[in-house]
Amino acid sequence: MNDLHINISIESSFYCKDPESTELGKKIVQVGIELMDQLGYEAFTFKKLGVEINSNESSIYRYFESKHAFLVYLVNWYWSWIEYKLVFATANIVSAEERLKKSIELLTEEVKEDSSFTFINEVLLCKIINTESSKAYYTIDVDKENEKGFYKTYKRVVQRVCDFVLEVNPQFKYPHMLISTIIEGAHHQNYFSKHLPALTDVEEGKNNIVEFYLKLTKSVLSL
Amino acid sequence: MNDLHINISIESSFYCKDPESTELGKKIVQVGIELMDQLGYEAFTFKKLGVEINSNESSIYRYFESKHAFLVYLVNWYWSWIEYKLVFATANIVSAEERLKKSIELLTEEVKEDSSFTFINEVLLCKIINTESSKAYYTIDVDKENEKGFYKTYKRVVQRVCDFVLEVNPQFKYPHMLISTIIEGAHHQNYFSKHLPALTDVEEGKNNIVEFYLKLTKSVLSL
DNA sequence: GCATTTATGATAGTAATACTATTATATTTG
DNA sequence: CAAATATAATAGTATTACTATCATAAATGC
Numbered sequence: 142m143n144d145l146h147i148n149i150s151i152e153s154s155f156y157c158k159d160p161e162s163t164e165l166g167k168k169i170v171q172v173g174i175e176l177m178d179q180l181g182y183e184a185f186t187f188k189k190l191g192v193e194i195n196s197n198e199s200s201i202y203r204y205f206e207s208k209h210a211f212l213v214y215l216v217n218w219y220w221s222w223i224e225y226k227l228v229f230a231t232a233n234i235v236s237a238e239e240r241l242k243k244s245i246e247l248l249t250e251e252v253k254e255d256s257s258f259t260f261i262n263e264v265l266l267c268k269i270i271n272t273e274s275s276k277a278y279y280t281i282d283v284d285k286e287n288e289k290g291f292y293k294t295y296k297r298v299v300q301r302v303c304d305f306v307l308e309v310n311p312q313f314k315y316p317h318m319l320i321s322t323i324i325e326g327a328h329h330q331n332y333f334s335k336h337l338p339a340l341t342d343v344e345e346g347k348n349n350i351v352e353f354y355l356k357l358t359k360s361v362l363s364l
Numbered sequence: 365m366n367d368l369h370i371n372i373s374i375e376s377s378f379y380c381k382d383p384e385s386t387e388l389g390k391k392i393v394q395v396g397i398e399l400m401d402q403l404g405y406e407a408f409t410f411k412k413l414g415v416e417i418n419s420n421e422s423s424i425y426r427y428f429e430s431k432h433a434f435l436v437y438l439v440n441w442y443w444s445w446i447e448y449k450l451v452f453a454t455a456n457i458v459s460a461e462e463r464l465k466k467s468i469e470l471l472t473e474e475v476k477e478d479s480s481f482t483f484i485n486e487v488l489l490c491k492i493i494n495t496e497s498s499k500a501y502y503t504i505d506v507d508k509e510n511e512k513g514f515y516k517t518y519k520r521v522v523q524r525v526c527d528f529v530l531e532v533n534p535q536f537k538y539p540h541m542l543i544s545t546i547i548e549g550a551h552h553q554n555y556f557s558k559h560l561p562a563l564t565d566v567e568e569g570k571n572n573i574v575e576f577y578l579k580l581t582k583s584v585l586s587l
Numbered sequence: 588g589c590a591t592t593t594a595t596g597a598t599a600g601t602a603a604t605a606c607t608a609t610t611a612t613a614t615t616t617g
Numbered sequence: 618c619a620a621a622t623a624t625a626a627t628a629g630t631a632t633t634a635c636t637a638t639c640a641t642a643a644a645t646g647c
Contacts, residue, residue: 158594163594165594165595180504181503181504183503183504184504186632186633186634187634187635188632188633188634196595196596197595197596197597197598198634198635199595199596199597199598199635199636199637200594200595200596202634202635202636203594203595206635207634207635208633208634272502273502275498275502276499276502278559278560279495279496279498279499279555280404280406281403281404281406281407283559283560284559287559287560292560295563296560296562296563299562299563300562314565314572315565315572315576315579316565317562317563317564317565318549318553318564318565318566318572318573318576319576319580321552321553321556321563321564322545322549322552322553322580325548325549325552326541326545326548326549329544329545329548330541330544330545332502333544336501336506336507336510337501337506337510337515337519339519339522339523339540340518340519340522340540340544341540341541341544342537342538342539342540342541343541349537349538349541350541353537353538353541353542356538356584357542357545357580357584360583360584360586361579361580361583361584363583381623386623388623388624409603409604409605410605410606411603411604411605414625419624419625420624420625420626420627421605421606422607422608422624422625422626422627423623423624423625425605425606425607426623426624429606430605430606431604431605431606588647589646589647590645590646590647591644591645591646591647592643592644592645592646593642593643593644593645594641594642594643594644595640595641595642595643596639596640596641596642597638597639597640597641598637598638598639598640599636599637599638599639600635600636600637600638601634601635601636601637602633602634602635603632603633603634603635604631604632604633604634605630605631605632605633606629606630606631606632607628607629607630608627608628608629608630609626609627609628609629610625610626610627610628611624611625611626611627612623612624612625612626613622613623613624613625614621614622614623614624615620615621615622615623616619616620616621616622617618617619617620617621
């Protein structure tokens with residue numbers, strides 16, 4: 142996959158000026174991810190990012206209209222990337238059950254190596270998604286932003302996996318709840334395992350999280 | 365239960381001055397909940413709250429050291445209240461399975477009426493918990509705050525329900541994951557049903573959320 | 588190769604936030 | 618009634634999340 146040099150295309154509604162179109166734009170995203178990982182969403186500012194990349198706050202505002210918009214961009218990039226991996230991982234697999242299994246694995250495992258086929262460090266991006274992505278939709282402007290399509294990539298991924306669920310068990314009444322519960326759940330569990338271990342059962346070295354959600358899926362769908 | 369007039373006692377580490385000890389303190393919490401519900405966490409400020417209660421920003425700071433501390437107080441109040449309801453609802457019930465079922469119901473149902481046995485509007489508080497509570501622990505200072513015991517009430521509730529899980533199925537390896545997944549999941553689903561319905565399967569008038577998590581629990585524990 | 592467009596950088600400025608500090612004025616209590 | 622305590626009013630600070638303006642550098646078009 143590393144040799145494909147696919148690039149994730151992001152809709153123009155997620156930026157003012159396409160960051161992929163210039164060196165500065167790529168640097169904003171690349172170093173922006175590193176800095177947000179270090180400081181957390183709240184303490185991250187465009188001013189600090191400007192200093193870090195030897196550029197100017199005002200230049201960054203030409204790419205993203207706000208810090209929130211930058212987060213939304215990252216979240217959509219992440220889901221586009223997951224969608225790509227999902228389509229790739231389930232292509233040519235005959236068994237619907239196997240396709241679902243691969244999907245759940247993909248959605249729940251922690252990304253630990255950077256595929257480095259883009260300027261984005263996927264390991265850090267995933268850490269940010271785990272910790273900060275809910276802030277993209279837990280905002281007073283959700284409804285307005287939902288209308289603008291800010292969460293469409295996420296919804297599309299959920300729908301794809303729902304389709305697999307229904308192939309496996311067409312009678313199942315809660316495919317969306319199941320998949321969004323698993324996605325959000327896995328993000329929480331990854332975070333909890335590092336910071337609030339009393340809320341998990343993660344053991345050193347073992348990937349219990351994937352295991353747990355696979356088991357959950359199997360049992361609730363009677364597989 | 366309305367006649368009991370129990371009051372939820374909150375540890376002194378969650379405030380500078382006990383808001384329950386004065387009229388002003390109660391008003392801060394009571395109107396603070398209403399205002400945070402209206403504005404959302406980000407736009408909520410102590411200054412605006414001061415105007416609302418005809419008091420002063422500086423007076424509010426004598427009760428809570430920061431906006432974040434106020435949220436942490438509310439989250440702990442919520443979990444103390446849930447814990448009380450949990451203990452009450454499961455007392456004298458012989459069947460472990462039934463205790464677990466009641467617990468899951470309690471953790472996943474949306475609170476729709478105010479028990480009005482305190483100065484706190486529980487319906488609004490629950491809305492705030494659904495929308496804002498994750499911001500209490502998705503912060504760069506989690507580890508420090510966890511050490512200070514900021515999340516202990518939540519962890520205690522999870523542990524109580526875990527104990528029921530293990531009574532029902534002592535071999536089950538992931539009780540904490542299961543319960544924290546259900547709790548966070550139900551909060552997400554409640555929020556999604558109002559703002560991002562594409563991520564749920566909630567039907568008008570039906571409480572599918574409780575139903576889904578009950579089914580999930582039963583199947584994963586082979587009940 | 589030079590003019591023109593376009594991108595970037597530097598600087599300044601604004602309203603609001605999240606506080607802290609100080610002082611004044613009520614209110615309670617001993 | 619004095620002293621202690623709680624609350625209110627005011628001012629001030631550093632930072633945030635921007636917007637606006639102008640200068641300069643780089644790319645492109647003919």
